[in-house]
Amino acid sequence: MFKKFSIAMGLAMGCSLVAFSGNAVAKNYKLKLGTIMPTDHPNGLGAVHFANLVKQKTGGHVTVSVFPSSQLGNEKEQFDQVEMGSLDFTILGYGEPGKREKDISILDAPFLAKDRAQLVRVLNSKVIQDIFTNMPKHMGAQAIGGFYYGARYLTTKNKIVRSPKDMKGLNIRVPDQKLYIDTLTAMGARATPMSFGEVFLALQQGVIQGQENPLATIANNKFDQVQKYLIQTQHIIGANAIYMSTSTMKKLPKAYVAKIKQAGLETAHWIDKKAFAQEDKFLAELQKRGMKLIKITNKAPFMKATQKIYKDYDPKLVKAIRAVK
Numbered sequence: 001m002f003k004k005f006s007i008a009m010g011l012a013m014g015c016s017l018v019a020f021s022g023n024a025v026a027k028n029y030k031l032k033l034g035t036i037m038p039t040d041h042p043n044g045l046g047a048v049h050f051a052n053l054v055k056q057k058t059g060g061h062v063t064v065s066v067f068p069s070s071q072l073g074n075e076k077e078q079f080d081q082v083e084m085g086s087l088d089f090t091i092l093g094y095g096e097p098g099k100r101e102k103d104i105s106i107l108d109a110p111f112l113a114k115d116r117a118q119l120v121r122v123l124n125s126k127v128i129q130d131i132f133t134n135m136p137k138h139m140g141a142q143a144i145g146g147f148y149y150g151a152r153y154l155t156t157k158n159k160i161v162r163s164p165k166d167m168k169g170l171n172i173r174v175p176d177q178k179l180y181i182d183t184l185t186a187m188g189a190r191a192t193p194m195s196f197g198e199v200f201l202a203l204q205q206g207v208i209q210g211q212e213n214p215l216a217t218i219a220n221n222k223f224d225q226v227q228k229y230l231i232q233t234q235h236i237i238g239a240n241a242i243y244m245s246t247s248t249m250k251k252l253p254k255a256y257v258a259k260i261k262q263a264g265l266e267t268a269h270w271i272d273k274k275a276f277a278q279e280d281k282f283l284a285e286l287q288k289r290g291m292k293l294i295k296i297t298n299k300a301p302f303m304k305a306t307q308k309i310y311k312d313y314d315p316k317l318v319k320a321i322r323a324v325k
Contacts, residue, residue: 027061029251031063031089032064032065032067032072032087033050036092037068038068038221039068043091043149047066047091051063053266057260057262070197074197075195075196076096078090082244085245085246088245089245090242092243093239094241095108095175095176100139103131103317104132105178107239110236112237112322115237116237119148122324125321127317128321140245140247141245141246142246144260145264145265145267147240149240150238152214152234153213153231153233154167154172155212156227157203157229159210163302164187167184170209171209173199173203173210173212174191174193177193183235186305187305188305199221200221200222203227215283216282228292229292242267242268244264
């Protein structure tokens with residue numbers, strides 16, 4: 001009888017432990033994601049897709065609220081919040097994390113990839129995935145999915161540009177990040193750092209003469225209303241990433257963190273396809289809206305002018321990235 005009682009007690013305690021473990025994992029978590037882009041931009045659409053995947057993969061126990069259109073601040077402010085743990089996720093480029101760890105900023109370097117398909121292969125290569133994995137050694141965030149953002153086009157109101165000499169003295173807005181400033185300066189422009197939310201009004205008032213961004217960003221933010229020329233420099237084949245706060249990783253059960261990282265990778269692949277399709281659509285749409293496309297048939301002068309930027313990076317890293325086919 002005592003033996004049966006002991007077995008029964010053991011089973012009861014085991015069930016309690018299972019139930020306790022289950023309750024620990026089953027706790028509900030409400031997280032926040034910020035993006036500077038509107039909801040109809042591939043990044044905005046991707047943010048919603050990511051939130052849906054996280055909810056699905058965690059059985060509804062982790063929900064992500066999306067705050068688009070710079071509601072939670074500009075690029076720097078959102079990344080700072082992620083590092084502090086007051087924001088769980090953000091979708092941005094590599095400029096802000098590149099201030100903490102230089103290697104990651106190479107993804108914003110000019111003419112790094114020959115086209116968008118190669119850039120996606122670079123993002124999924126071991127050399128870049130290792131950089132993503134090691135980010136928490138340098139900052140309070142980790143990229144959980146890198147994806148195609150778009151080839152950057154130059155836009156101007158009154159000036160046609162076909163070579164670096166045509167850019168001399170042009171006041172062009174760039175993100176407040178060293179690599180963008182250096183790239184546009186090397187191309188001949190007067191690079192003017194400015195928060196993204198201020199760009200439309202600055203263009204409208206003539207404070208700046210132009211800006212550079214991917215086609216989806218140009219179209220969704222209606223820059224065609226204040227710019228005439230769409231100049232096909234494609235000087236940076238750009239990428240972005242979903243960043244997760246390391247503070248958030250620590251407070252969540254490991255099982256949920258694994259599911260969220262999986263959702264990040266799947267979302268990155270989803271955005272790649274969406275961004276490719278929208279880029280093609282917006283090239284035609286911006287011309288229908290009245291922008292004049294200026295094709296750059298010879299990019300060699302731009303490439304030559306910007307090659308000095310690579311002197312800031314480890315030659316082995318540059319070689320490894322360019323070896324990705």
